Amino acid sequence: MIGTISPIAFNLGGLSVKWYGVIMAAAIILAVSMAMIEGKKRQIESDDFLDLLLWAVPLGYVGARLYYVIFEWGYYAKHPDQIIAIWNGGIAIYGGLLAGLLVLLVFCYKRMLPPFLMLDVITPGVMAAQILGRWGNFFNQEAHGGPTTLHFLQSLHLPSFIIEQMKIGGVYYQPTFLYESFFNLIGLILILALRHRKHLFKQGEVFMLYLSWYSVVRFFVEGLRTDSLYLTAGIRVSQLLSLILLIVIVALFIYRRKVVKPKWYLDGSGLKFPYSRD
Numbered sequence: 001m002i003g004t005i006s007p008i009a010f011n012l013g014g015l016s017v018k019w020y021g022v023i024m025a026a027a028i029i030l031a032v033s034m035a036m037i038e039g040k041k042r043q044i045e046s047d048d049f050l051d052l053l054l055w056a057v058p059l060g061y062v063g064a065r066l067y068y069v070i071f072e073w074g075y076y077a078k079h080p081d082q083i084i085a086i087w088n089g090g091i092a093i094y095g096g097l098l099a100g101l102l103v104l105l106v107f108c109y110k111r112m113l114p115p116f117l118m119l120d121v122i123t124p125g126v127m128a129a130q131i132l133g134r135w136g137n138f139f140n141q142e143a144h145g146g147p148t149t150l151h152f153l154q155s156l157h158l159p160s161f162i163i164e165q166m167k168i169g170g171v172y173y174q175p176t177f178l179y180e181s182f183f184n185l186i187g188l189i190l191i192l193a194l195r196h197r198k199h200l201f202k203q204g205e206v207f208m209l210y211l212s213w214y215s216v217v218r219f220f221v222e223g224l225r226t227d228s229l230y231l232t233a234g235i236r237v238s239q240l241l242s243l244i245l246l247i248v249i250v251a252l253f254i255y256r257r258k259v260v261k262p263k264w265y266l267d268g269s270g271l272k273f274p275y276s277r278d
Helices: 019-041 046-071 093-111 115-140 150-155 160-165 176-194 205-222 237-260
Strands: 008-012 015-018 171-173 230-232
Touching (some): 019 046, 019 115, 046 093, 093 115, 093 237, 115 160, 115 205, 150 160, 230 237
Antiparallel strands (some): 008 015
16 A cells, blocks of 8 residues: 655745645636536636636635634634644635636626626636635645545555545545536536536526535535534534525526526627627
């Protein structure tokens, strides 16, 4: 059996570059590339995605940090100097997604772009970024589940490098990062296989399918994790938010189909492409 893998990818002078950072950078590039390819088919310029990236990524990290700090306020109220110490860990993906959504809505208003279509176009890339990004947790040996046995991990037919990385302090743990990554991969394949079918998705529904899928996956995976944020004793924040999101998405889907009756996803933006806003 091989040993655990170092979280440090390489050293550049006196700077240690971690695998987490490398993977996050690769995930962002992957997400933007996928959005730009699909955007051209839906009459949205590549520059719009690049400009959105400049705002969404940093503010997304701010949102992810604020979300974590809010639900761990008991600690940060006593240690306010640690609030900005994001390098010590402590971000939450739901906070990043919510912040990113707000940025996108403002961006689309300023650029006169259809927000639901933009959400549909970037959704597969965001999903792919999440799938890849979870492997940053793998290298950091974090976001894992409770203790388990070597026999259980071997029964999952996992490669030895994953099994050994899940051995922390002499104890084997559930690879919840892998569970989330794997089931989101199934969701991504489903979305990619269906999104170009005629008269299947209205604008906004690719995004809603993703959010529904992720809410269900996260609800069950969160129940296995040992580092959950809690609203009160026994109530995990991410599980509660997953339930709320699922209910809201189902209600929104029904309302838009019956009342709003939006355009089909494949109709695109309806803007002349390439277009000018001068």
